[in-house]
Amino acid sequence: MxxxxxxxxxxxxxxxxxxxxxxxxxxxxxxxxxxxxxxxxxxxxxxxxxxxxxxxxxxxxxxxxxxxxxKPPDTPSRPSPPxxxxxxxPAPAISTKELFEGIGVPPQRPFKPDDWQQEAINHLATNDVILSVPTGSGKTYVALEAMRRAIEAEQTIIYTSPLKALSNTKLTEFSQTFGSDQVGILTGDRRDNPQAPILIMTTEILRNLLYDAASGEIDMRLDTLGLIILDESQFLADRERGVVWEETIIFAPAQSRLLLLSASIGNPDEVAAWISSIRSTSCHLIHHRNRSVPLRAAYLDPSGKLAPFFRTRDIAHGKGVALHPETKRLFANYEDRTLGPRKR
Ligand SMILES: Nc1ncnc2c1ncn2[C@@H]1O[C@H](COP(=O)(O)OP(=O)(O)OP(=O)(O)O)[C@@H](O)[C@H]1O
Ligand SMILES: [Mg+2]
Incomplete structure (x- = not known):
């Protein structure tokens, strides 16, 4: 041929x-x-x-x-075999314009907490809580509302994050909400207003404070500590740093409520069961996967061209994921340019 x-x-x-x-x-x-x-x-x-x-x-x-x-023209139609x-x-591929359609600022409407947010706040009155919900779904509201209630009850609050940069961002955010005199920070680099009722610190610093308090070395006013917020608590599973989160939870004072925030804990039910087994109160898990703001995926080629990543607007998961033909083409060209011609 x-x-x-x-x-x-x-x-x-x-x-x-x-x-x-x-x-x-x-x-x-x-x-x-x-x-x-x-x-x-x-x-x-x-x-x-x-x-x-x-x-x-x-x-x-x-x-x-x-x-x-x-089929040849004279072939009688027959039922398709399996x-x-x-x-x-595959589904027809969307255009780049379709990918971006509808994105923008949503219309203003009065703020109303979602049911799961209210449920978390209610449970924090008596229980520890794990909030395992997607990014951008409103964990901050729960944290701020729990903090507001703790302050009203004249309790102190510790907020920890794994990153100094996130701690600094939270200092600005909490100072705007509660007033800068109400918020202090303790990281490896900064020590501001350490007597404030809301203290932001890295999780390592809290763990060390709890160590010192356990050995009677310092008076940390642990008896007034009402709320400990562990942000990015998926770090519990981190190979090197996870032990810090684990020890922080183990040494946390019995009267302090724990609020663990994360968008990516793989096994939140096991973590909740473990916390319930070592603490004097049970740990309530709030877990859902509903995204308030749906994600859309695009491929930005080093040449500056942008294409939808998948054939459909929804993000595809699992086997047989259908990539957008334009993205495939751009990526194949990119590979040719960077890896040289394919072996054939
Ligand atoms: N019940 C609600 N109704 C409408 N908008 C809300 C609601 N709760 C929170 N939001 C808004 O959703 C946005 C995202 O919230 P937030 O920053 O708390 O997300 P998050 O869960 O902390 O995300 P991340 O995992 O990225 O930290 C904010 O602009 C917030 O004001
Ligand atoms: Mg957040």
């Missing part, structure tokens, strides 16, 4: 059958668009091309096993 005839036959095939032919012959074929895939198949060695021609001939002779092949090897036809 000449290259032209083969090229014509390949061009008449659905792209999924081209991938079928490319399997084990063309590296990273699943990232290629139809035209590029055909060109790559045509550039294979003569032996591999002969194999392709044989596979193609058998596919064309066995339409029953290849339901996606175009599909095994060939993936389902």
């Amino acid at each position: 000449t290259n032209d005839v083969l090229a014509k036959q390949l061009a008449g095939l659905p792209v999924k059958l081209l991938h079928h032919l490319a399997r084990k012959r063309v590296p990273r074929h699943f990232r290629m668009g139809k035209n590029r895939l055909i060109q790559t198949l045509l550039a294979l060695s003569p032996d591999q091309q002969a194999e392709i021609e044989t596979s193609l001939a058998s596919l064309l002779q066995e339409p029953a096993r290849s339901p996606d092949l175009p 599909r095994h090897n060939v993936p389902a036809e």
Whole structure:
């Protein structure tokens, strides 16, 4: 078969059958668009091309096993047999304009806490609470409201974060909400207003303070400490630093309520069960995956071009994720530029 005839036959095939032919012959074929895939198949060695021609001939002779092949005009239609090897036809790809449609500032409406936010605040009156909810869903509101209630009850509050930068951001945020005289900070670099009722610190500093308090070395006014907020508490699972979160929870005073915030704890129910087993009150878990602001994914190529990452606007998960053809093309070009021509 000449290259032209083969090229014509390949061009008449659905792209999924081209991938079928490319399997084990063309590296990273699943990232290629139809035209590029055909060109790559045509550039294979003569032996591999002969194999392709044989596979193609058998596919064309066995339409029953290849339901996606175009049918000859006189073939009576028959019910499609179950599909095994060939993936389902992907959804039509969205345009970049469609990806950005509807993004903007939502209309103003009166603030009303979500049910899970209210539930968390109610439970904090008597229980420890883990808030394991997605990014941007409103954990801060729960933290601020719990802090406001603790201050009203003349209790002190410690807020910890794993990063000095986040601690500094929180100092600004809490000072705006509660007044700068109400907020202090203790990190490796800064020590401001340490007698304030709201103290921000890195989790390591809190753990060390609790160590010292346990050995009777310092008076930390632990008896008035009503609320400990551990932000980014997924650090509990960190190979090196996780022990700091673990010891902080173990040494936390019995009367202080713990509020653990995270968008990415993998096993929050196990963490809640563990905290309940070592503390005098039970730990209430609030866990949901509803995103108030849905995420959309785009691919920004180093050339400056932007394309939708997936064929659909929703973010795809799991096996057989369908990448956007433009993103595939841009990425394949990028690989060619940076890794050199593909081995064929
Ligand atoms: N019940 C609500 N209704 C409408 N908007 C809300 C509600 N709760 C919080 N928000 C708004 O949602 C935005 C994101 O909230 P917030 O910063 O608390 O998210 P977060 O869960 O702390 O996210 P991250 O994981 O990124 O820290 C804020 O602008 C906040 O004002
Ligand atoms: Mg937050």
